[in-house]
Amino acid sequence: MLLGDDDTGAIDWSTAMIDSTMARYTPTTIGGWSYPVGLYLYGQYLTYQRTHDARYLTYIKSYVDRFVAADGSIGQSFNNLDSMQAGRLLTILHHETGQDRYRIAARKIRDRLNTYPRTTEGGFWHATSDSRAHQLWADGVYMVNPFLVEYGKEFADATYAHDEAAKQLYVYGSHLQVGNGLLRHAWDESKTVSWADPQTGLAPEHWCRAVGWYSMALVNVLDAIPADHPRRTRLLALLTKLAAGLERYQDPATGRWFQVIDKGGRSDNWTETSCSSMFTYALSRGAQQGYLDAHYTDVAQRGYQGVLAKIAVGGDGRTNLTDISIGTNVGDYAYYVARTRATNDFHGLGAFLIMNEQLRGR
Template identity: 60%
Template sequence: MITAVLLISALLTAATTAPRLPASEPAPIPAPAAVSGKAPAPDWSTAMVEATMRRHSPGSLGGWSYTRGLYLYGQYLVYQRTGDPRYLRYIKDWADRFVDSGGGIGQSFSNLDSMESGNVLLILARETGQARYRVAAQKIRNRLKSYPRTSDGGWWHSTSDSREGQLWADGAFMVNPFVIRYGQQFGDAAWGDDESARQIEIYASHLLRTSGDAAGLLYHAYDQPGGRTASWVKPALGHTNGISWCRAIGWFGMAAIDVLELLPPAHPRRAALIELIRKLVPAYARWQDPATGRWWQVVTEPGNSGNWTETSCSSMYTFTLSRAVERGYVDASYRDAARRGYQGVLARISLTSDGLTNLTTISEGTNVDDVLSYYFNRPRTTNDFHGLGAFLIMNEQMIRTGDGQGES
């Protein structure tokens, strides 16, 4: 029997008793369980976590960044399913490089990207019961009180002069799941529920494509008129960059799903967020590559010879499709698109001769541009943390619904 992954909302309802956290020395990857009549099928989540722990100690994993926060959140989901205490200890050891005994954290939180790893602080506050992680997380909450906004209330992607007034679809994920989790975990739900849902709606109002074959997709970024105008702005396309980059849309979809997981049933914005999912999911299915089950780096350019199917966004879309079906937001027929996406992503993962996972064809971190070749020419990496984190989130979802491979 496949062990069920606890829902994301368990972050808000689990007990706060501090566990005993053993050393994080990684063990060799276990031999995959044999499947009758088939080649051995590894538990790809545990294989990836074990490989990452062998490749990187908590001290060498990397600095405070959204990519590490994304990955470690995925590792936490694997911990929830398997109960392996080494996985939680590893997360704690990484975070303790940045959080001191009093909860001090040396981050200015001058952009939304820097806030994503706040989810790790929320996890540790619950799992350990130590107040210092709440203190550190509260610094993000306090920063958001004065963080600059567009005229209609959207948080800028960054406070730097060159990005003043900009909303990137990426940013919806960098801050809003943290906001609603923080609010419900620490008695600030009126703010967290309202603000997270409001931000999703504001971002969609500027970025969502509403006509043509690409209706339901999003443009990568928007720049508010009236200030410094970014070089990529296309005024005729709503002051956006005019390009639908796959991972940006994936970030947005996961953010909307994560907020809906916790938004109360009677919340006045809940119906609007579900309606966004009902626009996004058919667009995902419409633009899925029929040959591979994956999605293209520039979603709307499948016939362009420079384009390529990208692994991290394919994981994100698969997760969103699966969860949307599971929650009843969309018709059950979209489960087939999720299954095809899952198989397409699995085609990109393998084990090396020494038992380490390799996940390939992941786009490097990406800025905003209005030229297709910029996105086509982004380096294609192996084991980039954008891809590792998205893979774990997707794989744990698929295991939990019975559509993925896990421990037998």
């Protein structure tokens, strides 16, 4: 059995999941430089911080060292926000090892932002390709802004990092958040892409993981910026409104959230594990930090129990986490609910670890 027990005799689901994943993949076979793997390994790092199991950090370093040369060069062009998320691992490894190559590699992402294309209000496009031009996707705020504030702290660039990250979350939120508190998946400033409403530029649906990315990024940035930051009050307002929407649409039967959040009454809709982990984390952390009313601790606890119902141990002694949506573009209702419901997809594993390290023992 791979399962580790904590001191109460209960299963430590974080270490069980990591040990299972490390048994399935080596640092070479886990995948290329990507945000799902980066998300998972960030969750593994949070567990390392608690357990101090050296294997967990060694694994992360072995993965990153596939891409970062001894001189700090990294063969990524960073022409989309998704490619920047794993940059958090560069900052972590610099902090843990002091090796300058990780600073040099991380600096490439930071410098790329100087020339990265933006909307007229300064929001980063989701990607530089023609098919993503002028578009803000709620997913994108998590891909760059948590990295940015952590980079700012590690490398004495906090003034820029705080201002930029807070600006991005505000610009995105000002367009994507609607009256029910939830965010639409995306917005096209040009209002020309096929999914965009010709009047508003908004995508038609509230896809749960896109909103989940935004919720986690918002809490991460609020944790980082100073109490007197000029955009702080606006970011808190965005989070307060979002939290109310999440509470409203939480499935009362399971505690989880639906793939299309506000349409849980439809028979083909289904509760999705990665976003449920993300919302649970954001609501718990938001209440703990005083950004949200204390009752959201209870909302998060219902979400936590709902997600725990989706993890189990298989006959091989390894964990399985089910009902995770695979990677997804912007689409309509039918597109989202037809997405593959995967087991052990890294979007779900990473979100689970982040959630579990926040809520375990609470």
